[in-house]
Amino acid sequence: MRRILLILSCAATVASPAMAKGFDRPVPHAQSATAEFWFVLACIALVMALAAVHMLVMRR
Template sequence: MRLFPVLFSLIALPAFATAYDRPIPQAQSATAEFWYAIACLTLLASLFAVRWLVNRR
């Protein structure tokens, strides 16, 4: 039981660790921009619909 911490510390040596490679963000495609625009317009339309329903009350 006393060997477990020693074994685990030997396994997890920093010399075996690889450097962290940050992911590079990819550019948006035209299709993604189109669907984002549709989602924004839908959100605005739903906000105006809620405003109209609340003011009608």
């Protein structure tokens, strides 16, 4: 009796992912103008920081 219950519980566990709902991919949304502005600002700040580090390293 225990073996039958064990086999049934294992079969139910293995079969449950097969009954799962399929994955629906999310739809990407366009960036807003505000997000693009902050991204450009961050890129410029990063390039300026890299240039500053380069100048500091070249002095030594």
